[in-house]
Amino acid sequence: MAKTPKIVDMKVIPVAGYDSMAMTLSGAHGPYFTRNLVILTDEIGHQGVGEIHGGDDIAKSLESCKPLVVGQEIGAYRSVVNRLRTGSWKAAGNNGEGLQGLDLKNLKFVVRSEAAVECAMLDLLGQYMELPVCELLGDGRQRDEVTMLGYLFYVSDKNKTDLPYLDESNSTDPWFRLRRKEMVTPEAIVEQALTLQKKYGFRNFKLKGGVFEGKEEIKAIRALKEALPEARINIDPNGAWSLDEAINLTKDLHGVLTYAEDPCGPEKGFSSREIMCEYKNATQHMVATNMIATDWRQFYHAVSLRSVDIVLADPHFWTMNGSVRIAQVLNDWGLTWGSHSNNHFDISLAIFAQCAAAAPGNITPVDTHWIWQDGQELTKHPYKIEDGVIKVGNAPGLGIELDMDKVAKAHELYMSLPNHDRDDAVAMQYLIKDWKFDSKRPCLVR
Ligand SMILES: O=C([O-])C(=O)C[C@H](O)[C@@H](O)C(=O)[O-]
Ligand SMILES: [Mg+2]
Numbered sequence: 482m483a484k485t486p487k488i489v490d491m492k493v494i495p496v497a498g499y500d501s502m503a504m505t506l507s508g509a510h511g512p513y514f515t516r517n518l519v520i521l522t523d524e525i526g527h528q529g530v531g532e533i534h535g536g537d538d539i540a541k542s543l544e545s546c547k548p549l550v551v552g553q554e555i556g557a558y559r560s561v562v563n564r565l566r567t568g569s570w571k572a573a574g575n576n577g578e579g580l581q582g583l584d585l586k587n588l589k590f591v592v593r594s595e596a597a598v599e600c601a602m603l604d605l606l607g608q609y610m611e612l613p614v615c616e617l618l619g620d621g622r623q624r625d626e627v628t629m630l631g632y633l634f635y636v637s638d639k640n641k642t643d644l645p646y647l648d649e650s651n652s653t654d655p656w657f658r659l660r661r662k663e664m665v666t667p668e669a670i671v672e673q674a675l676t677l678q679k680k681y682g683f684r685n686f687k688l689k690g691g692v693f694e695g696k697e698e699i700k701a702i703r704a705l706k707e708a709l710p711e712a713r714i715n716i717d718p719n720g721a722w723s724l725d726e727a728i729n730l731t732k733d734l735h736g737v738l739t740y741a742e743d744p745c746g747p748e749k750g751f752s753s754r755e756i757m758c759e760y761k762n763a764t765q766h767m768v769a770t771n772m773i774a775t776d777w778r779q780f781y782h783a784v785s786l787r788s789v790d791i792v793l794a795d796p797h798f799w800t801m802n803g804s805v806r807i808a809q810v811l812n813d814w815g816l817t818w819g820s821h822s823n824n825h826f827d828i829s830l831a832i833f834a835q836c837a838a839a840a841p842g843n844i845t846p847v848d849t850h851w852i853w854q855d856g857q858e859l860t861k862h863p864y865k866i867e868d869g870v871i872k873v874g875n876a877p878g879l880g881i882e883l884d885m886d887k888v889a890k891a892h893e894l895y896m897s898l899p900n901h902d903r904d905d906a907v908a909m910q911y912l913i914k915d916w917k918f919d920s921k922r923p924c925l926v927r
Contacts, residue, residue, distance in 0.1 A: 485556030485609060486523040488602075493543040494518040495535060496891035497898055498857045499647045500824055501661050503634035506691030506719040508905030508924055509912065512639075512646040514824035515901050517543055518859070518888065519597040523555055527608045530883055531600035532828035533797055534592045535895075536902040542594045550598055555609060558602035562800065565595035591775045596800040600832055600879070603801060607878035614879055615838035619805035626870040627837040630846040631683035632822070633673050633705075634853070635692045638663040642911040656680045660853060665693075667704040674705055674712075677852060682868035684711065685846035687742065690718030691923050695730045706737045713739040713846070720746030720772055721923050724756050728763045740767035740791060740845075746920060754779075757788040769793055769845070771821030780807065784814070791845050793821040796836045797829070805839045812842030819845035824854060826891075827863035830871070831879045834864055838873040859887050 495517050503510040515535025522528055533539060546565050553561050603614045615622045639646035639661065649657045656676050664673055674686050686705060690698045698716060705714050720743045722730065727744035745760055746753045753773045761768050769791035774783040775798055783789050792811055796804040798821070808818035818840045820833055830851050837847050851866070860881040864871050874880060895901065909916045913927050 485554045485606065486525045486527070487554055488521050488551050488605070489524050490522040491547045491550050491598075492518075492520040493540055494520065494888060494892050495537075495540045495895045495901065496826065496859065496888065497535070497895035497901075498824070498826060498854055498891060501634070501853055502637045502639045502642070502646055502908060503689070503853065504637055504692040504924060505634075505689055505905065506721050506920070506924055507918055508907075508909035508916065509637055510824070510905060511903070511908050512644045513894070513898055514854075515895055515898070515903070516824075516826055516829075517594075517597060518826075518828065519543060519601045520883070521550070521598075521601040521605055523605050523609075525609070527605050527878075528883070529555075529601035529603070529605035529608070530828050530879065530881065531597035531604070532826055532832065533594055533597035534823065538902075539592065539594050540901075543597060546595065546598055555602055555605045558599060558606060559802070561602065562595050562599045562802075565598060566593070591798045593798060593800055593803075596797050599800050599802065600796075600828075604878040611877045613838075613873065613875055613877060614801070614835040615873060618801060618836065618839035619809055620839075620841060622838055622873075623841050624838055624873075626872055627834050628685065628846040628870050629681070629683065629866050630685045630687055630848050631674060631677040631681065632848055632850060632852065633670055633677075633686055633688045634664075635670070635689070636660070636662065636664045637908075637912060642908060644908060644911070654680070656852070657856065667701040670701040671704050671708045674709060678709065678712075681852065681866045682870075683866075684869050685713045685739075687715045687717055687848065690716045691721035692925055693923055694926055695722050695726055695923070699730050699734070702734070703737060715740045715742055715769070716744075717742035717769075718923070719743050720753060721921060723748060723921070724759055727760050731766060732764050735766075738766060740769050742769040742791075742793075743772045744768070746772070748921075752782075754783050754786045754788040757783075758786040761788065761790075767791065769819065771795060771798075777807075784816075789816075791817040791819050793819045793848065795821040796832050797823075801832065801836050804836050808836075808840035808842070808844065812840075817843065817845050820847045822848040822850050824850045826854065827851065827858040827860050828879070828881065830864050831860075831881050834871045834873050835879060857891075858884070859891060860884060
């Protein structure tokens with residue numbers, strides 16, 4: 482019987498990169514973000530790579546996977562991932578209420594560490610079969626170009642902290658110069674979008690809300706639509722608004738908002754899925770989520786209640802196979818697939834692009850934080866966002882090659898950090914003393 486190559490080595494390399502003081506309901510991004518890389522080597526000398534969220538717990542969980550991965554055939558990747566799935570974190574601690582929380586104790590209930598192993602094994606299998614990963618997922622390649630979304634953030638003034646944020650004021654690139662500066666007004670958000678459009682060609686934008694009072698953020702949405710009338714624009718306050726507020730803020734935005742992402746969450750004893758269903762009924766807006774349909778059980782209830790139209794099935798939360806599987810179901814049921822993201826390196830950029838290339842139907846432009854990290858690539862020829870799209874070529878596997886010098890530097894940075902876990906309250910407390918997360922109050926409203 483023909484055999485596929487066996488895995489002979491698995492490395493887990495935690496890495497860190499630099500970030501802006503970007504604002505969300507959960508606080509302010511710190512100066513660094515962390516990720517974990519998985520590097521697998523097979524017996525014919527190929528290297529397969531995966532990337533997942535950072536932090537010591539995830540690194541430890543991946544380390545503990547080694548005995549279940551090394552020695553396995555790459556062709557058996559589904560069983561390997563299945564064995565890891567049953568041994569890794571369960572969603573038992575996730576109350577399923579769609580509450581935003583970005584520190585590790587919340588994120589770990591949705592992040593699937595085994596997705597990094599799955600990705601690295603698919604990368605190896607693709608190299609062995611001389612096929613790109615998108616051909617190994619679902620019904621194979623569905624498109625050659627993946628439309629990406631320009632992810633707009635309010636950015637606070639890093640000079641109000643003594644944290645070591647990067648300063649790129651001297652960069653020759655207008656976007657790089659801008660991205661580390663304070664941007665808190667509608668005018669600044671418009672400048673951000675225009676600068677991003679020029680550099681990356683985006684025609685789709687999303688503003689991360691949950692920062693200022695909703696009506697202030699809607700001013701920015703209107704200003705964006707005025708400046709970019711052809712663009713598709715949406716807002717994501719991560720469930721911060723009450724149902725009444727969400728309805729009042731957005732009911733007159735037909736023709737301005739393409740869709741609303743997690744506009745409201747659980748309240749008054751009603752679940753987030755019930756509330757989002759009422760929001761949809763009241764406004765007739767399309768609704769997207771990465772908060773209330775993060776696994777199959779939540780998805781069942783979200784669909785039963787018709788709470789959402791677009792599921793942002795991040796492959797780091799669903800695995801690559803899971804994300805494409807839900808893309809197929811969504812397409813068959815007349816619903817829409819997209820992907821959520823957090824800060825990431827260029828291995829994850831390849832993951833998003835390969836999944837989206839295999840997702841059938843009319844998918845929504847894919848989220849990425851890469852524009853905030855662009856220039857910190859860990860691969861030799863990172864995927865590029867040009868004219869608003871990523872072209873997915875025919876290179877085998879993920880089609881990337883790690884630059885081990887850059888990986889070593891990113892690892893060194895990680896090791897130099899006093900804390901490896903994300904906690905957006907730390908930077909936030911420079912702006913508001915003793916600030917604490919409140920799922921119902923925008924972070925600067927206290
Ligand atoms: O769409 C979303 O909800 C996200 O992108 C989640 C996070 O809030 C993201 O903005 C982040 O990591 O800061
Ligand atoms: Mg979201």
